[in-house]
Amino acid sequence: PDEDSADAEPQLGDEEWTVPVSIGTPPQGFKLDLDTGSSDLWVFSTLLSKEEVNGQSLYDPNKSTTAAKMTGYTWDCHYGDGSFSSGYIYQDTVTIGGVTVAKQPVEVAKTVAPQFTQDTALDGLVGLGFWTINTAEPKKQKTFFENAAPNLEKGLFTADLKHEAPGSYNFGWIDENAHASNITYADVDSSDGYWMWTSPGYAVGDAKGINKTAIRGITDTGTTLLLLPDDVVDTYYGQVDGATWAEEWSGYVFDCNTTVPDFSFAVDNGTAKVTVPGEYLNYAENGDGTCYGGIQSDYGVGFSIFGDIAIKSAFVVFDQQNLKLGWASK
Numbered sequence: 001p002d003e004d005s006a007d008a009e010p011q012l013g014d015e016e017w018t019v020p021v022s023i024g025t026p027p028q029g030f031k032l033d034l035d036t037g038s039s040d041l042w043v044f045s046t047l048l049s050k051e052e053v054n055g056q057s058l059y060d061p062n063k064s065t066t067a068a069k070m071t072g073y074t075w076d077c078h079y080g081d082g083s084f085s086s087g088y089i090y091q092d093t094v095t096i097g098g099v100t101v102a103k104q105p106v107e108v109a110k111t112v113a114p115q116f117t118q119d120t121a122l123d124g125l126v127g128l129g130f131w132t133i134n135t136a137e138p139k140k141q142k143t144f145f146e147n148a149a150p151n152l153e154k155g156l157f158t159a160d161l162k163h164e165a166p167g168s169y170n171f172g173w174i175d176e177n178a179h180a181s182n183i184t185y186a187d188v189d190s191s192d193g194y195w196m197w198t199s200p201g202y203a204v205g206d207a208k209g210i211n212k213t214a215i216r217g218i219t220d221t222g223t224t225l226l227l228l229p230d231d232v233v234d235t236y237y238g239q240v241d242g243a244t245w246a247e248e249w250s251g252y253v254f255d256c257n258t259t260v261p262d263f264s265f266a267v268d269n270g271t272a273k274v275t276v277p278g279e280y281l282n283y284a285e286n287g288d289g290t291c292y293g294g295i296q297s298d299y300g301v302g303f304s305i306f307g308d309i310a311i312k313s314a315f316v317v318f319d320q321q322n323l324k325l326g327w328a329s330k
C-alpha cells in the first residue's frame with residue numbers, strides 16, 4: 001500500500017533528513033525531521049519572535065478550523081547537541097506519508113535555540129520515540145506513531161535512508177522490495193523511552209569474525225553520526241592510517257586522502273551484521289586537509305548512538321507492537 005510512505009529528503013550533506021508533513025485544515029505544509037531519539041512533535045509557529053525565524057514555514061493555528069488549544073499545556077525540549085525549543089500545545093490534524101491522525105498534539109514553538117533558527121532546512125521535529133519521554137506538561141502526550149498505530153496494518157514503521165539520495169519512511173508495512181537480506185530482529189528495551197538495543201559485537205574492515213563486546217545503544221534517526229564506546233572507537237581508528245583525536249575538532253580526524261575501512265556491527269547472536277561502508281565513515285572535510293570521522297566516541301552520553309550513518313547502511317524496522325528492532329541489508 002504505497003500511500004503510507006513518506007519521502008525523506010537528505011539535507012546538508014546527510015546531516016539530517018526531512019519529510020513533508022501537513023498540519024491543519026486547510027493543510028499547512030512543513031519539512032519536519034523524523035527523530036526516533038525524541039518524542040515531541042513540534043513546529044515553528046507564528047508565536048515566535050521574528051528574530052528567531054530565518055525562512056522557516058510557520059504553523060498558524062488561528063488559520064486552521066480543526067485546531068484546538070490544549071489550555072494550560074506547555075512543552076520544553078532539550079536535544080543532545082544542547083539545542084532547545086519550547087511553547088504551547090494545540091490538537092490538530094496531522095498527515096505524514098498518507099497516514100492521518102486527527103487531534104494529534106502539535107507543539108507550537110514560542111522559543112527555539114539559535115541552532116534551529118540557523119537550520120533553514122527544517123521547520124520542526126516529529127519525535128518517533130516512546131511517549132514516556134514526551135515533554136508536555138501537565139500530562140505527557142503520545143507520539144504521532146503511537147496515535148496512528150492502532151489503525152495501521154502492522155504496529156511498525158521502517159526507515160530506508162540513503163547516502164546523498166532521498167530515502168523513505170513507511171508506516172504500518174514492510175516493503176519487501178526495499179531490503180536484500182532477511183530482516184534480523186533484536187529486542188528493544190523501551191524503559192528509557194528510546195529504541196534501545198544491544199549489538200553483540202563488531203568487526204573492522206573485512207575481518208571475518210566479530211569482536212564479541214556488547215554495544216548497548218539507541219537507534220536514533222535524529223543523530224547524524226555513529227557514536228560508540230571508546231574501546232571500539234580506538235580499535236577502529238587503530239586501523240586508519242594517521243588517524244588522531246584532534247582537540248580543535250573534538251574528535252577523530254585523518255587525512256582526507258586516507259582510505260578508511262568498513263565497520264560492521266552484529267545483530268542478534270552475531271549471525272547477522274550490518275556493514276557501514278568506509279565511504280560513509282569519511283564524514284566531512286574540516287577544511288584544512290583533514291576529514292572528520294563518521295565514528296566518534298559516545299563518552300558522556302551513557303549509551304551508544306546508532307545514528308544516520310548506521311541507519312542509511314541498512315533497512316531498519318522499528319516494531320513498536322513487539323518491541324523489536326529489525327536490520328536488513330539493502
Ligand SMILES: Cc1ccc(-c2noc([C@H]3C[C@@H](O)CN3)n2)cc1F
Pocket residue numbers: 016033035036037038078079080081083115116119122125220221222223
Ligand atoms: C538544530 C537541531 C538540533 C538538534 C536536532 C536533533 N534532532 O534529533 C536529535 C537527536 C539527539 C537527541 O536529542 C535526540 N535525537 N538532535 C535537530 C536539529 F535540527
